[in-house]
Amino acid sequence: MKGIGEPQFTYDKDTGDKEMVHPGNKEYSEGDLIKKPKGGGGGGSGQGKGSNDPSVTEDEFTVSISREEFLDYFFADLELPDLVKKHLNSLVDFKQKRAGYSNYGNPSRLNVTRSYKNSMARRMAVGLFFDKKIKEIEEKLKTETDSVVIDTLQKELDKLKKMKLSVSFMEEVDLQYNNFEKVSVPVTSAVMFCIMDVSGSMGEQEKDISKRFFMLLYMFLTKQYEKIEMVFVRHHTSAKEVSEDEFFNSKESGGTVVVTALELMAKIIRERYSDGWNIYAAQASDGDVWDYSDASDCYKILDSDILSKVQYMIYIEICRSREGDLWEKYSILKNKHKNFEIGRINGVGDIWKVFQDFFKKKTA
Amino acid sequence: MEMDKEKIKAMFSNSEWNHETIEVANEIIEKIATEWLGLSIYPNQFEITTSEQMLDAYSLIGLPISYNHWKFGKDFVMNQNNYKKGRMGLAYELVINSNPCISYNMEDNTTCLMTLVLAHAAMGHNHFFKNNYLFKQWTQADAIVDYMVFARDFIHKCEEKYGFEEVEQVLDACHALMNYGVDKYKKPRRISASEENERLKKRLEDDRILLNDLWRTVPKDLKEEMKVKRFPESPEENILYFIEKNSPTLRGWQREIVRIVRKTAQYFYPQGQTKVINEGCATHTHYEIMNKMYEEGYLAEDFMLEFYHHHSNVVFQPSFDSQFYSGLNPYTLGFNIFQDLKRMSLNPTKEDLEWFPKIAGKGDWIEQFRYIVENFKDETFVLQYLSPKVIRDMKLFSIDDKSENSYYEVSAIHNENGYKKVRKALSEHYNRSRYVPDIQVYSVDVFGDRTITLEYTPEKGKGLDYNELKKVVPYVEFLWGFPVKMTENGKELHTTKKAI
Numbered sequence: 001m002k003g004i005g006e007p008q009f010t011y012d013k014d015t016g017d018k019e020m021v022h023p024g025n026k027e028y029s030e031g032d033l034i035k036k037p038k039g040g041g042g043g044g045s046g047q048g049k050g051s052n053d054p055s056v057t058e059d060e061f062t063v064s065i066s067r068e069e070f071l072d073y074f075f076a077d078l079e080l081p082d083l084v085k086k087h088l089n090s091l092v093d094f095k096q097k098r099a100g101y102s103n104y105g106n107p108s109r110l111n112v113t114r115s116y117k118n119s120m121a122r123r124m125a126v127g128l129f130f131d132k133k134i135k136e137i138e139e140k141l142k143t144e145t146d147s148v149v150i151d152t153l154q155k156e157l158d159k160l161k162k163m164k165l166s167v168s169f170m171e172e173v174d175l176q177y178n179n180f181e182k183v184s185v186p187v188t189s190a191v192m193f194c195i196m197d198v199s200g201s202m203g204e205q206e207k208d209i210s211k212r213f214f215m216l217l218y219m220f221l222t223k224q225y226e227k228i229e230m231v232f233v234r235h236h237t238s239a240k241e242v243s244e245d246e247f248f249n250s251k252e253s254g255g256t257v258v259v260t261a262l263e264l265m266a267k268i269i270r271e272r273y274s275d276g277w278n279i280y281a282a283q284a285s286d287g288d289v290w291d292y293s294d295a296s297d298c299y300k301i302l303d304s305d306i307l308s309k310v311q312y313m314i315y316i317e318i319c320r321s322r323e324g325d326l327w328e329k330y331s332i333l334k335n336k337h338k339n340f341e342i343g344r345i346n347g348v349g350d351i352w353k354v355f356q357d358f359f360k361k362k363t364a
Numbered sequence: 365m366e367m368d369k370e371k372i373k374a375m376f377s378n379s380e381w382n383h384e385t386i387e388v389a390n391e392i393i394e395k396i397a398t399e400w401l402g403l404s405i406y407p408n409q410f411e412i413t414t415s416e417q418m419l420d421a422y423s424l425i426g427l428p429i430s431y432n433h434w435k436f437g438k439d440f441v442m443n444q445n446n447y448k449k450g451r452m453g454l455a456y457e458l459v460i461n462s463n464p465c466i467s468y469n470m471e472d473n474t475t476c477l478m479t480l481v482l483a484h485a486a487m488g489h490n491h492f493f494k495n496n497y498l499f500k501q502w503t504q505a506d507a508i509v510d511y512m513v514f515a516r517d518f519i520h521k522c523e524e525k526y527g528f529e530e531v532e533q534v535l536d537a538c539h540a541l542m543n544y545g546v547d548k549y550k551k552p553r554r555i556s557a558s559e560e561n562e563r564l565k566k567r568l569e570d571d572r573i574l575l576n577d578l579w580r581t582v583p584k585d586l587k588e589e590m591k592v593k594r595f596p597e598s599p600e601e602n603i604l605y606f607i608e609k610n611s612p613t614l615r616g617w618q619r620e621i622v623r624i625v626r627k628t629a630q631y632f633y634p635q636g637q638t639k640v641i642n643e644g645c646a647t648h649t650h651y652e653i654m655n656k657m658y659e660e661g662y663l664a665e666d667f668m669l670e671f672y673h674h675h676s677n678v679v680f681q682p683s684f685d686s687q688f689y690s691g692l693n694p695y696t697l698g699f700n701i702f703q704d705l706k707r708m709s710l711n712p713t714k715e716d717l718e719w720f721p722k723i724a725g726k727g728d729w730i731e732q733f734r735y736i737v738e739n740f741k742d743e744t745f746v747l748q749y750l751s752p753k754v755i756r757d758m759k760l761f762s763i764d765d766k767s768e769n770s771y772y773e774v775s776a777i778h779n780e781n782g783y784k785k786v787r788k789a790l791s792e793h794y795n796r797s798r799y800v801p802d803i804q805v806y807s808v809d810v811f812g813d814r815t816i817t818l819e820y821t822p823e824k825g826k827g828l829d830y831n832e833l834k835k836v837v838p839y840v841e842f843l844w845g846f847p848v849k850m851t852e853n854g855k856e857l858h859t860t861k862k863a864i
Contacts (some may be wrong), residue, residue, distance in 0.1 A: 019789045019793075021790040025759040
């Protein structure tokens with residue numbers, strides 16, 4: 001990536017003979033020797049803003065960017081693998097959008113500036129009309145000699161002047177209201193399942209890695225969807241839907257039966273997210289299963305039920321050196337379903353790499 | 365003056381200013397500047413700015429407009445950060461070498477500051493820009509704004525046509541070589557085609573007249589025959605110029621961009637070499653004008669107190685051992701030299717008569733001031749006019765820093781023995797080669813792989829910063845289109861990979 005350095009041909013500061021002139025000598029005489037400060041250069045060579053040393057100094061450089069900008073850069077080369085979103089337009093919401101001005105409306109939406117402009121324009125226009133008439137009569141009055149005519153003209157003039165004064169400040173026609181229109185917006189709604197194994201074999205480090213991975217996934221999804229619901233499922237021998245806080249912090253622990261979590265997930269999908277939802281799921285585990293049949297059950301429920309309903313599901317296995325039953329079964333699933341991916345994380349440093357692999361932009 | 369002086373005094377003593385204040389101040393100041401000091405200035409254009417606009421102007425380093433490049437944004441953010449954190453104050457003004465002479469003035473300046481700034485920038489700097497020989501020779505104040513408008517539009521069009529990244533690449537490369545985009549001496553005029561034809565004809569004619577068959581019998585030196593004429597014939601120090609004219613690969617629009625950066629660099633070339641004398645000129649001018657205004661009864665005492673406060677801030681010079689020290693303050697140095705010349709012109713001492721016989725006691729300090737401003741740059745100004753008294757007053761001393769020694773040696777202080785040495789050392793300080801290494805286009809392998817060789821001639825045993833060099837060379841290669849070789853005294857420093 002390109003940096004923001006501006007390289008130039010410059011001297012190597014540690015070489016060559018330099019002669020410098022400084023002000024404010026107090027005690028030095030010609031021929032005095034002054035020890036150089038340790039660590040080479042510097043030594044009051046007079047750099048910085050306002051110095052007369054024209055060589056460039058490196059300044060501290062920070063720019064603040066918004067969260068959105070940060071995420072944009074952070075996830076710049078990643079995308080959701082399956083961009084055909086389910087039921088994109090199935091849910092429709094309405095949004096109020098500005099749509100110019102209207103002559104009718106609710107007093108609370110009165111646009112004062114515009115109304116005042118109209119009023120001013122109207123008053124000026126009408127005023128001009130009267131001014132013209134008044135001027136005409138005044139001209140006539142100057143030359144008129146017949147007292148009867150003068151009288152009528154004078155009356156006319158008074159009438160016009162009165163009328164001019166009676167032009168009202170605001171009229172119905174002046175009033176302008178901000179106009180809003182209802183615009184329909186398609187709603188894409190997404191839900192993310194976080195499934196974590198909290199059995200005894202999962203230590204603090206493993207949980208920490210899972211947590212980081214879930215965070216990353218959550219941030220990535222929020223970039224794609226305005227609103228996203230989270231469902232946290234934790235399991236040991238039995239699965240339970242929990243709050244976010246509990247999910248990450250609870251100490252409860254026990255043996256491992258993985259399929260319970262998937263069963264719970266399938267149930268939650270059926271009950272709450274069966275219609276019009278984009279479902280994402282991430283499962284983190286150390287790969288331990290109760291026995292081989294547990295792994296087979298997991299395979300079955302994913303294959304027959306869950307994977308047909310979710311957009312994308314990720315399985316990550318943490319700190320596992322040998323391939324267990326679950327990994328073996330999931331490997332088969334991976335080849336069968338396009339929306340299922342598995343990955344292995346051995347340490348915090350791997351998280352980003354694995355994450356990138358999942359979401360790398362696939363060039364056609 | 366139509367207004368009576370008491371009224372003007374009251375007006376200036378009110379720290380809130382309005383347009384009338386500025387107009388009155390400008391009228392009085394310009395009268396004093398032109399009639400008394402004999403300054404000759406471009407018409408002035410004042411812009412009142414907010415701090416945001418000032419930061420903006422800062423990052424364009426003294427141009428009212430410029431082309432788009434991220435570097436300016438970077439400078440802006442950097443200045444803004446420093447300013448927000450209170451690490452850096454903003455100047456009261458910023459002035460541009462253009463005709464009309466544009467100066468930016470901060471809107472929250474007091475009346476006193478506005479007046480000071482008028483005298484300083486709109487008179488002092490303005491006069492300097494218009495009359496100094498370097499500026500006259502190398503910048504066109506009338507054309508710069510128009511040229512920058514052209515540059516901005518041209519680069520904008522290129523961005524649309526060829527893409528932002530393409531344009532940025534060229535600009536980045538040119539900026540890395542900006543210091544090597546200036547002519548220090550006027551190039552000889554190109555001879556026209558017809559002149560060239562004339563010359564050739566004449567030479568053929570000479571050959572015909574001088575033809576002597578006998579010469580053909582002389583055996584030829586084969587070696588001499590094989591020797592190819594070097595290209596360029598003599599080394600070229602304006603690297604960007606050389607690239608613009610000779611790069612085998614650059615496309616037309618890219619050449620034009622090289623030219624734009626080169627022209628911009630040339631425009632700034634005099635500024636880098638006239639900091640002390642330019643600021644000295646402006647500071648001296650505002651000081652003299654303010655005092656003259658006070659003498660003539662336009663200014664009240666309270667105004668002068670505020671003025672002295674600001675003035676002493678401007679010429680504040682911390683000692684070398686102070687925590688605020690960041691080098692010699694060019695305002696102070698320039699101002700002190702000019703003030704001392706005035707002093708010796710009016711009240712010379714024996715020493716002055718000896719050192720400056722043409723100035724001391726002659727009483728023509730105003731004419732001398734104008735002469736110096738017109739004909740000197742920092743290097744020569746200091747060498748010629750830094751007087752023993754200024755060296756004593758500022759307690760200047762010079763230090764020898766040899767890289768092989770573990771100590772600095774005080775080579776001269778402010779005594780009879782040291783004046784000339786200090787003066788010489790300080791003058792050297794303002795030599796451009798002190799911060800721009802001497803690197804020139806040495807040769808091009810015309811019949812081989814077109815490698816361009818850049819030769820560095822070391823000064824006082826200084827080497828090049830190799831890390832920076834490695835980053836700059838790829839830019840040269842990008843512009844040249846073929847391999848680049850860097851040498852120091854003929855010894856190879858760095859070569860880019862040969863094209864296969």
